[in-house]
Amino acid sequence: MLEHLVGTIRYRRCAEVVMKRFAPLLLGMSLVLPCPAGFARGELLVGNKSDDTVWRLSLEDGRRLDEIPSGQGPHEIAVSPDRRLAVVTDYGHQQAGNSLTVLDMGDGKAPRSIDLGAHARPHGIRLLADGHALVTTEQSRSLLRVDLDAGAVVQAIEVGDGVGHMVALAADGATAYVSKIAAGTVARIDLATGRKTHEVPAGEGAEGIEVAPDGRVWVTNRAEDTVTVHDPDTLETMATLPSEGFPIRVVFTPDGRHALVTNAMAGSMSVFDATDPRLVATVALRPEGAESGQSMLGQGPMPIGVIADPVRPRIYVAISGADRIAVIDADDWRVLEFWATGRQPDALGILP
Template structure:
């Protein structure tokens, strides 16, 4: 086929009944974002290391088609009126548009440098791309598929949230430790909210009047008022939260903890974590199937999508902490990679040093 590959039946989904995880379905390398189409019973997954989008049958858990896009697609959104998929291709500086039913490529739109996030306002017929290296937001007409404007943000602009009730957009600026607020219609900046360092995901909850901000560096979720931009509080989660989705009917927020391989379930009314769900390696993002209540989690490190039944209910107790956690570094002597020189733990005794595990997933 010209524009996409229709794969043979892929590997069978492995089954894990712990934490009510129904299945882990292989999709491709580096799956990041996932979006659900409950009417057509499909999910669409952006596989960043495969440079492709994969369509999954929600009921059978098998791939329907795989479509190539630009290099390193991170987010994916679905525009239902046109049945078009949009991906931001970070290393191609483009937004690719696909036919959601067939996977055929419709066009590819140049945007700013390293677009890593997308936002969507169906009413205004707009798609917004957060350009990380430029510190800007590009606005695209969802019907005509042309760029209609650019909003200045700050360095590290990526994830975009849209409050459709107030016609406001929010850009998470990872490097600047801020969120830029802009008019989603006029495309003018309205102000900046200072947040924790490393905000990498923003999600609106218009029903609760809140914007959730995931700080991957601090392992926290900030709660910001959509009305006036006040930072209300922070909720601790596990390591490196990078993806989130809101249950609009149940007062819950699901948070993908990339560094821990878990999803934290937060009670947004009580402002606390109720339990955690063990999924695959390096979960990147999640989405709810409103027809069944199933939570879909894209696992970048496993190349899978986890299907979690009744995710609002606690599963089995988490395993105990390893007995070595918190204890002193044991002695060792090992050859290094430069000439085989023997290095021992005594070299670092009584010294301060930094071990860099950044992006270890």
């Protein structure tokens, strides 16, 4: 009877999740449960840096649903909680970019651009509950607050020298944290006052940054192959972990149990226990048969962007040097498949 039940469900992966979660309840029952709403309709947004495009990929099988033009050099993507908007930072190529591309994910309206004026090289981005975006701009050494509806910069917070690259946001939306590559530091920003309250050393090449569900701030230090864990109030270093091969991004699984760090030069992803910081697994990310091109960081697979699916037990990694997305099972850390992308994928967003 269970085989018949599974056979009635349209999508194989959906069936796997339903069986895992509901098998004890289904034994002895004859009803057929439909796939959870939206499961098969989820999308992965991929920013292709060298093509100046964003691809919409089906989370069911990786097929391309659409290609949308962005500004030059799309480096990061943030999706609004209501899934209505996706916002892309247009970092630029040889010439510095100074814009955001706003994608309407609901009505299919044409993309619109927000001019950031003198604030060039926008990179890290987070969206606030009030409809504003926080954006790091390297050349103006600022953390911008941008009104997305008005299409205007409403505040520029000085973060200082050192190449403020990525930004993370505390759960309450009151505090932002900025990593600085050249300075090797992490800075704490009070958004209510618009002032930097703390800045401390993290490690050489501090780049990837994320706030864990328990509030601690994790930073990947690419030039010294470490990950540091910081107190959210004082930024005191609470732990230092090895992550070999140019650790460049960090995210957390939805349950908060694991921190996932991509290592660009090693072509791998480190999996850490997030509550008791320690390495628990390393995932190789080298697609067989895929040629590794030259990226901004060098030759090789170059896994960079990483995102955890909030609904499915899946992790998606942008393999920038191989023009692929790696799909990883979050239960056992197996690479399930690779999906094709445009040239040099990096930025990732998800519509679950």
